[in-house]
Amino acid sequence: MDKPRVRFAPSPTGALHIGGVRTALYDYLIAKQKGGAFVLRIEDTDQTRYVPGAEEYIKEALEWVGLVPDEGPGYGGDYGPYRQSERKAIYKEYAQKLIASGNAYYAFDTPEELTAAREAAVAAGNHSFKYDSTARQKMRNSVSLSAAEVEQLLADNTPYVIRLKVPTDETISFNDEIKGMVKFNSNELDDKVMMKGDGMPTYHLANVVDDRLMKINLVIRGDEWLSSTPHHVLLYRAFGWGDEMPVFAHLPLILKPKGKGKLSKRDGAKFGFPVFPLGWKGATEEDSFDGFKDFGFDPAAVVNFLAFLGWNPGTEQEIFSLEELVENFSLDKVGKSGARFDYEKAKWFNQQYLIAADNGVLAKMVRPIIEANGHTPSQVFLEQFCGLMKERVMLLPEFWEKGYYFFENIKEYEGKPIRKKWKPDRRAKFETLRNAINEVTDFKADNIETVVKAFVEESELGFGNVLPILRIGVSGTMKGPSIYEIIALIGKEETATRLVTAFDAFDAMKAAV
Numbered sequence: 001m002d003k004p005r006v007r008f009a010p011s012p013t014g015a016l017h018i019g020g021v022r023t024a025l026y027d028y029l030i031a032k033q034k035g036g037a038f039v040l041r042i043e044d045t046d047q048t049r050y051v052p053g054a055e056e057y058i059k060e061a062l063e064w065v066g067l068v069p070d071e072g073p074g075y076g077g078d079y080g081p082y083r084q085s086e087r088k089a090i091y092k093e094y095a096q097k098l099i100a101s102g103n104a105y106y107a108f109d110t111p112e113e114l115t116a117a118r119e120a121a122v123a124a125g126n127h128s129f130k131y132d133s134t135a136r137q138k139m140r141n142s143v144s145l146s147a148a149e150v151e152q153l154l155a156d157n158t159p160y161v162i163r164l165k166v167p168t169d170e171t172i173s174f175n176d177e178i179k180g181m182v183k184f185n186s187n188e189l190d191d192k193v194m195m196k197g198d199g200m201p202t203y204h205l206a207n208v209v210d211d212r213l214m215k216i217n218l219v220i221r222g223d224e225w226l227s228s229t230p231h232h233v234l235l236y237r238a239f240g241w242g243d244e245m246p247v248f249a250h251l252p253l254i255l256k257p258k259g260k261g262k263l264s265k266r267d268g269a270k271f272g273f274p275v276f277p278l279g280w281k282g283a284t285e286e287d288s289f290d291g292f293k294d295f296g297f298d299p300a301a302v303v304n305f306l307a308f309l310g311w312n313p314g315t316e317q318e319i320f321s322l323e324e325l326v327e328n329f330s331l332d333k334v335g336k337s338g339a340r341f342d343y344e345k346a347k348w349f350n351q352q353y354l355i356a357a358d359n360g361v362l363a364k365m366v367r368p369i370i371e372a373n374g375h376t377p378s379q380v381f382l383e384q385f386c387g388l389m390k391e392r393v394m395l396l397p398e399f400w401e402k403g404y405y406f407f408e409n410i411k412e413y414e415g416k417p418i419r420k421k422w423k424p425d426r427r428a429k430f431e432t433l434r435n436a437i438n439e440v441t442d443f444k445a446d447n448i449e450t451v452v453k454a455f456v457e458e459s460e461l462g463f464g465n466v467l468p469i470l471r472i473g474v475s476g477t478m479k480g481p482s483i484y485e486i487i488a489l490i491g492k493e494e495t496a497t498r499l500v501t502a503f504d505a506f507d508a509m510k511a512a513v
């Protein structure tokens, strides 16, 4: 194949679903791997479904994950305009070519006539009405009517649509890069509308014409478009481009985390995870939601996760940067069957990125969260904090949720271990521990640890009776990084104050039992 020219062709009908981002990612990977072009085309011919702001959202989302188009609206390129609404004249011309070559026809049926045909079909026991080669003979169109009648209707400005004249008794086959050979019987296909009454093309016509004019040679898209492809093949043939069709690759569906079926836009709200890259403010509450970004994901982790939703390298390696994906990705390792959306796996990927991240970089990402909670730590403090916490969080907001006690007083002491381990008559002993810690001159984790160990031995209390008291006294919880590191970072004074407060609280907790 020549250098791949691969397009991402979303319709601006709302926020871009995470499945769309996966398609864009695969487009991008193939284009970059072989030195081709990643083209963004906005398919906005359906005015009834157009949503303002959606195009901007699509671009922001692609840029957030690092998939910057080489060509597209606002990105330049030699094959524009890249917004279909700006290409109406082109589609008109091509629709006329189809009429002239006898591959399409005018259909004058009114909405009432179509409704009647539908009702008659259902009454006759059919599932639905199909405007196909049989119906074509009975309906009012330029195939069934005489040339003179047609001329008159056109002269009278009678509203019409243009339909594709699907041939009968043909097997339409094409080789899909992922599915293999796919075959359709033309008798199953309807005469799809190519040009609507308002003079706008349908998806099928605009999509095929643009792919051709934009020299697209590889079409990667979701599985839901597979059933449209035979019509597209017919269009390529009708225009005389049948020998130069792009290669098709239909990606496996993204499935719900549990149970059956396709992951839907509503599943995000239902299961409490993001299904969109960025947040979206829709007209209603129901249509507004947080995206992966708001949940605290690193875009590089999102890319890594999406790459694996359908593809796998066939090795043990799971962590891939975008550059490594460009090098390693291939369509022949994309699976045929649906890929389950595993949110836990998405978080796992994010955690791997957090662990691998430089503490300085992490501190920059975490700072806004800490500041939103009213604290302005020094850079040094924040970097050390990130270093201690990063193995214990999966998403950015957890740095605060799980580590707030580095910045402010403990909200709540974990009760169970205290009720079990705290004995008021040991308080004097623990005061000794507090003093010993307070006397460490070089206030470092190692030195603190030495002092605590010495206390454990001398007091003969054992680690099991000392550490929970110390840990909960200083951080409120049994979970977290090394207690010696926590103490070293929050500092001598703060530790001493916290322990006094804690011992009082422990006495009270015991008294309340």
Ligand code: GLU
Pocket: 008, 009, 010, 011, 043, 203, 207, 220, 221, 222, 225
């Ligand atoms: N406009 C279609 C969509 O919204 C494009 C499908 C295709 O890539 O052909 O997904």
